Structures are given as C-alpha cells and as structure tokens.
Amino acid sequence: MAVAERVTDLNVMVGGQGGDGSLTLVGLVADLLGRRGYHLYESRDVGSRIKGGCAAGLLRASTVPRGCLGDRLDLLVAFDREALERGAPLLRERAWVVHDSSDGPAPRDALPPGATVVEAPFGRLAVRDLRRDLYKNSLAFGVVARVLGLPDGDAEQALRRSLRRLPARLVEANVQALRRGLEHAGEAGLGEGDGWRLADGEAGRRLLLSGNDAVALGFLAAGGRFFAGYPITPATEILDRLLAHLPAFGGTAVQCEDELAAVNMAIGAALTGVRAMTASSGPGIALMQEGIGQLGSAEIGVVVVDCQRAGPSTGMPTKPEQSDLGMLVHGANGDFPRIVLAPADPAECFELTALAVNLAERLQGPVYVALDQAVAQDAVTVDGIDLDAVTVERGKLLGEADLARLGEYRRYSLNGDGDGISPWAPVGACGGCHLVTGNEHDEWGRVSADPGNRVRMVEKRLRKLDALLPGLPRALRAGDPDAEVVLAGFGMNGGVLLEAADALAAAGLPVQVLRLRTLWPVLGELAEAAERSRRVYLVEQNATGQYARVLAGAGLPAAGLESVLRFDGRPFRPAELARAILEREEARA
Amino acid sequence: MNVTRTYEPAAPVWCAGCGHFGVLNALRAVLRDLELPLHEVFVVAGIGCSGSIQNYLGAYGYHALHGRLLPAAAGAALANPELTVIGAGGDGDGYAIGAGHLVHAFRRNVPFTYLLMNNETYGLTKGQRSPGRFVDRDPGEGWVDGALLGLGIPSSTFVARGYSGWPEQLARLLRAAIEHARSGRGFAFLEVVSPCVTYDDTYSRWRHVLHDVDADPGWDATDRAAAFRGAVRLAAEDRLPAGLIFRAPDARPRERPAPASAPLEGEAVRRRLRELAGRYLVDGS
Numbered sequence: 109m110a111v112a113e114r115v116t117d118l119n120v121m122v123g124g125q126g127g128d129g130s131l132t133l134v135g136l137v138a139d140l141l142g143r144r145g146y147h148l149y150e151s152r153d154v155g156s157r158i159k160g161g162c163a164a165g166l167l168r169a170s171t172v173p174r175g176c177l178g179d180r181l182d183l184l185v186a187f188d189r190e191a192l193e194r195g196a197p198l199l200r201e202r203a204w205v206v207h208d209s210s211d212g213p214a215p216r217d218a219l220p221p222g223a224t225v226v227e228a229p230f231g232r233l234a235v236r237d238l239r240r241d242l243y244k245n246s247l248a249f250g251v252v253a254r255v256l257g258l259p260d261g262d263a264e265q266a267l268r269r270s271l272r273r274l275p276a277r278l279v280e281a282n283v284q285a286l287r288r289g290l291e292h293a294g295e296a297g298l299g300e301g302d303g304w305r306l307a308d309g310e311a312g313r314r315l316l317l318s319g320n321d322a323v324a325l326g327f328l329a330a331g332g333r334f335f336a337g338y339p340i341t342p343a344t345e346i347l348d349r350l351l352a353h354l355p356a357f358g359g360t361a362v363q364c365e366d367e368l369a370a371v372n373m374a375i376g377a378a379l380t381g382v383r384a385m386t387a388s389s390g391p392g393i394a395l396m397q398e399g400i401g402q403l404g405s406a407e408i409g410v411v412v413v414d415c416q417r418a419g420p421s422t423g424m425p426t427k428p429e430q431s432d433l434g435m436l437v438h439g440a441n442g443d444f445p446r447i448v449l450a451p452a453d454p455a456e457c458f459e460l461t462a463l464a465v466n467l468a469e470r471l472q473g474p475v476y477v478a479l480d481q482a483v484a485q486d487a488v489t490v491d492g493i494d495l496d497a498v499t500v501e502r503g504k505l506l507g508e509a510d511l512a513r514l515g516e517y518r519r520y521s522l523n524g525d526g527d528g529i530s531p532w533a534p535v536g537a538c539g540g541c542h543l544v545t546g547n548e549h550d551e552w553g554r555v556s557a558d559p560g561n562r563v564r565m566v567e568k569r570l571r572k573l574d575a576l577l578p579g580l581p582r583a584l585r586a587g588d589p590d591a592e593v594v595l596a597g598f599g600m601n602g603g604v605l606l607e608a609a610d611a612l613a614a615a616g617l618p619v620q621v622l623r624l625r626t627l628w629p630v631l632g633e634l635a636e637a638a639e640r641s642r643r644v645y646l647v648e649q650n651a652t653g654q655y656a657r658v659l660a661g662a663g664l665p666a667a668g669l670e671s672v673l674r675f676d677g678r679p680f681r682p683a684e685l686a687r688a689i690l691e692r693e694e695a696r697a
Numbered sequence: 698m699n700v701t702r703t704y705e706p707a708a709p710v711w712c713a714g715c716g717h718f719g720v721l722n723a724l725r726a727v728l729r730d731l732e733l734p735l736h737e738v739f740v741v742a743g744i745g746c747s748g749s750i751q752n753y754l755g756a757y758g759y760h761a762l763h764g765r766l767l768p769a770a771a772g773a774a775l776a777n778p779e780l781t782v783i784g785a786g787g788d789g790d791g792y793a794i795g796a797g798h799l800v801h802a803f804r805r806n807v808p809f810t811y812l813l814m815n816n817e818t819y820g821l822t823k824g825q826r827s828p829g830r831f832v833d834r835d836p837g838e839g840w841v842d843g844a845l846l847g848l849g850i851p852s853s854t855f856v857a858r859g860y861s862g863w864p865e866q867l868a869r870l871l872r873a874a875i876e877h878a879r880s881g882r883g884f885a886f887l888e889v890v891s892p893c894v895t896y897d898d899t900y901s902r903w904r905h906v907l908h909d910v911d912a913d914p915g916w917d918a919t920d921r922a923a924a925f926r927g928a929v930r931l932a933a934e935d936r937l938p939a940g941l942i943f944r945a946p947d948a949r950p951r952e953r954p955a956p957a958s959a960p961l962e963g964e965a966v967r968r969r970l971r972e973l974a975g976r977y978l979v980d981g982s
Binding site for chain 2: 139142143148313314315316317321325328329330331333334336353354355356357358359360362364365366368369370372373374375376377378379380381382383384398399402406489492493495500511512514515516517518534535536537538539540541542543544545546547552553554555
C-alpha cells in the first residue's frame, strides 16, 4: 500500500445505475466527514427517472468552506463500467478507485498510472453471501472507510445511523455486508488505519441543507404562511418541505392541479394579507407569466421562486442552467416593476427568500428568487442560519385602526408619499372595501381606459422600484480590488468564481470577483466595474448570454464585457473556468 | 364599525334584459338577508360580461384572470376562513378556459360559493358559441354540463342550477349555497342559466327545457346516484334539472387553519424554526 497521505480537500464520486445505492454511500461518507468538522458540498448527477440510468453522487469535503465541486477526483467508486468511464477523466494522478468487478476488471488504460485500484465483485458477493444485490453499497462502504483511513467502528456507527429507521433485521444484514467489505479490504492489503490520514476539520455546529430546504426555511422565518405549487424538478422539495412544515406554523400549503392554479391561488391568498409564495422551474414559470403580469398590474405582492433547469421547453429537467433570465426580467405582457434576486448558496437562499417576502409586500408586486438546479438541489454545509437577522416588514399595510382614521380609502391612491406605493388594506379589513383588477383602473380600482389616468397609473407603478433600491442586496466582492480583470457571475457560479480567482492569481493573473445578488433592477455594479477595469468576464450558464443582454438593454456599454458561457448541463469546475479565462487573455495579448 | 368612505358601487353595464340582472338582484337580496357585513364578503369575478358583478355590490371585489377565478377564490378561502368568498364568472371562464380548475374545485371541496352565470355565449367578443351552450347547441360540438360534472366527482358536496327567470328559486338556491360554504361544508356550485338577450335570446325556451327538481317529490337531492341518473335521463329528453340537484348529506363543517391570522413572529414561531433548522445539523445533535 501507498504511504498514508494527508488530505484536506477530498473529492469523491460514487456512481452506478439508479437504485445501486450510490447516493446512500455518498451520504455515509458525508456523515463521517461532516462529524469530523469537514465542510461539505454534495451534488448529484442523475437522470430524470425513478430507477435505473446512470446515477452518481458527488461529494467535496474540505477543511475550509468551498462553494463548489473541486477540479479532480480523489476517490471514485464505480458500480459499473459507465460510472468508471464517466469518472475516469476527472481522476487525479494518485487517486483511489474502488470498482465493482462483477462484470470484469477495470480497464487500467483508462485510469491514471498512479491510481490505486481496489476491485471486488461487490454485486456478486452481495448476492452470493447475503442473497441480495442491494447490499453491495454497504460492502463497498467497508472498502471506502478503509481508504478514508477511518476506524472501522466509526463506519459501522455511520451505517447504523443512516439505517436507523429500517427494521433491525435489515440493519444487521447491512452491518454484516459492511464487515464483509472491511474483510475484503484487509485481504487487498488495506488494513484499519491505512489509507489517507485525514486532517482535522474545523469544529462547529453546521447545518447541511440544500438551497430548496433553505428557501422553505427562509419563507417560514419571514412569516410566509401560504404556499401553492405543482411538482416539478428541480423545485419540488420546496413544495414537499412546506407541505410538511407550514401547518405547524398555522399556515397552509397546497399541491395544485397546475402552475396556473398555483400562482392564482397564491394571488387569492395574498389579497387577504397572508404572505404567499409559489415555486417552480422554467416550464412552470412560463405557464405562470399571465399571473405574474397580474401581480404587476393589480399590485399584489407574491414571491415566485424559479429553480432554473436547462431549457428551452422541457429541456433537461435534472441539469442546471441560468436561461430563464430573459423571461424573469422581461416576461409577461405590459410594463410593470419586478425584482429578481439570485442567491448562490443555501445560506443566501435563506436570507434572500426572507428578504423577498418583505420586498413583495413592500413593492406590492412580483419578486422572483432565481435559483438554478445546482443551487436548488446541491446540499452544502452552512455555519447556521441567522434567525435573528430576519425582520418582518409589511410595507404600507393598513390595519383596521389605520383605516378608521382615514376619511376615505382608495386602494390605488396617487396621493401617497410620491413613491407610487399606495397603502393597502387586506381583504376582510373593516373600512377598506375596494376593487382589485388587472385591467387598468382608477384610484378606487374601477376599470378605466381614460388616457390621463392610464399614464398616471403606469408611471405610479414603475416608480415603486425607486423606493426599494436602497434595500436590494448588493454584489459581493472578492479577489484583488485593484485588478484590471473582473470575473463576474451569480448563482451556481458563485463558489466557482472564488476558487477560479485563486487559481488565476496563482497563474499570475490577479482578478476581482463580483458576485451579483440582485439581477433586476440592474444596480449598476457591473457598469462601474467595467468602467474601472480593462475587461469584465461575465460567466453565465446559458447559450446566448442572457444576462449580458439584459445589461446591454439597461445601458451597460458592451465594450469591455465578455461572456463566458456554458450550457452542456454541467457546472464549471474552477480550473476549467480559470483555463478559459487565461486562454482568452493570452489570445488578446 | 367605522365609516371610512370607500368606492361607490357602479351601475351595471349590462344590456337591458340581461339575465345577469337577475343574478345580481338575488345576490344583493341574499347578502342583505344574511346580514353579512360587506367587508367580510369577497366576490371573485372572472372575465366577460359576468366579470363586472363585483363592481355593483360595495364589498371587496377581485377581477381575476380569465379562467382563474376558482384558484384565486380557493386561495382566499383557504387563507381566511372568516371571509364569505363568492366566485362569480361566466361559462367561457368555467367551462372552457378554466374547466380544469372546476374539476379540482369539486374534488378539493374548499368552502366557497361558485356562481357560474351561463349565458351560453361569449358576449364581450360578440356572440361566439360557448361550450356551455345547451339550447341551440352545435350537435357536433357537444356541451359541458357542470352539474353532471360535479356529480361525477365523488368528493363534491353541493350542486345546483338556477334560472335568472325564476328569481325566487334562484335566491333560495344562492342562500343555500352560501350557507353551505360559510358553514365550512365545502364547495357550493350553482350554475345560473342567464340568457344573453343580445346574442342568444333563449328566454322563451327555458321554461320548457328546465325541470324544477325542487317541485319534484321524486327527486332525492341527498342521493348522488339518483341525481346523476335523473340528470342523464333529462338530458336524453333535451332537458336539464333546475333546483337543488345534490347536497351531500354527510358533508360536515371542517376545522380549518387560518393562515391570514397566523402569527408571523414571536417566541413560539422561533422555537419551531430552531427545531426545524436543528434537523439539518450535521452531527444530528
């Protein structure tokens, strides 16, 4: 065996056919390393089906937080040839490969010469010794635990924790499989305490949660009490969590018959003064566009979460993209104000969703929280979520006492504070009776096509955003503030930008990083950066540079802005992005 | 009760003789008889000629998107069970563009009233046939019978049909529908045959088409199967049942959460949030 190597940043891939238990095995490794204080980033590479098809779980465990997958795999566990072929190009020189040889040995020429390969027919052994193929991941876990250099007892505890809801008989059978796997590792020369020497992690009480989990928590924390949705990948977990948790908060979640019902149910609820949200992905958001326009015209505050996936149309449901931006910024007929926020990790999903709930009521209009599949579904450790930072701001909501003090109440009053935001009474409030309509209307809410009124109302609605500008989340900056090259992006590319910047600095190209968090309205941060630098690289996960075009529409001069695009359904790895930037810089030199 | 001045109810924009006047009169009478404070009444209207009825009452009114009044009304009723939510829309809204929601309104049985004002035509776009047209229908196109549809969904609880030419029965049915919904028993569907005098004046025909089941001692409105059979039999004779067609005898008031008055913050909320967040702790402690 190789001399024990000290590791601080581990990248693991476990792959096979859906149903092989790859994701369970990744979960076990995450549990073990998470308890040792490692920061985790967990991702999935799966198809859109319940069972079968190539399915892989990816885990990065590191002693410092990393907001993305790393460049190279340290450990590949492959239950079949396809997983081996997919993972092999990513292996680093001295990687470990644990391969299920039930269908023959791993072809060594596809693997780096320095790789250590441990092979066993896990599938066949599971059937032969334990009568069921599905124990093979517990068998393989024995070998993986030895590669990680962990005590056998820790591995067994982790397995028992993960199976604690199963009948004792099944738990024991899996533990037996694990022991058989440990024995096999020993026979292959990999004893307890061999393998890697794991560096100490950072102590801390961390949460491991996905962006969708965090969106649901942020909504609840901000007083969100009504949710309507329709199942769609990759947004479904938001519906699932809120169906499970809203009742304990006195709220209600509804699984609707379609997205048209979802957005309109949220509208009906919001009119009664409840803080309401819906969530979907591109195809569902497209169906909701008429309702989004209604939010704009009738001035109703609802949060709309879009977990973007590869489009157009049904596209690639399980793959990330940032290609709904044109729809979010420009979608629906007519002119009306809206806000688009873009969180990059679960902590920000919590924070920005809670903020969106406040903004929706303050704006009295649609506020999008734009995730992408990676931000939505990748699970990441965060150092807790700050419940104390969440405030409930209800904007110009009128209570019955406020209404009683008014001589008269006009829902769409033009005589407000000049900010275009009219005080609003929720349906049911005594003294606040009014009419709400998406047709153009006068101050009372009566339908009107009077040209003077029309102009005043359109201008009133558009003016509303100005008052909210100071509270919109600014871009986060990192890297070298004096660098002449700016690396900008948002969402799933947030962590990648930071790590690529380190790689670029190491390669002699210092860059500043600008991670946008408000996509609409355009806050001018990129325009400023473009003015003060030689070049801005805007990284987007779409084929046409949708956000670059939004910026151009907002007046950002195209000179000096260069799009770096990817739309193959895969996230950038930091080194890939750094290499792409270096190549472009060299081509210009 | 405060005396804040709010909008003046407008005068109806409908054509003289429009069936919708009968619906409006019945609605005004029932709201008055039930002594409901107007601020607790929420009329969710659709798009079309019927979609202005909310403007004439002085209550809270919402003009929903075409075909979407049902989910909007359901959202309001689910959020605040104290409200008397009355959906009111046309046959284009309920039987064409929004028919999918009608199926699920029956299924979900959220307590609110749905007045489907069936004038058998698209009035605002000048007289196209609607899928709710029964008299003078195109045999090749067929028609949708909301009452039969409702009876066919096992969790439906209230199905009725009125006629704007029969005001007494209409007011009685509307009151029963609103009471059914207000008591929390469920979704109350009341189709009102409300002829369009401009594009499809069928007033002279309806008294012969409609069979008053309230006056029929053989009609058992507590028996879903019998009501279904009766409606199918009438259809075979080119007739439709009018009156209380079916009211589920086992429909009981349900306890419902009130999200609109749920606490947004406070110690109890924080405790629950901390407990929820704790489920994601890496070390499971």
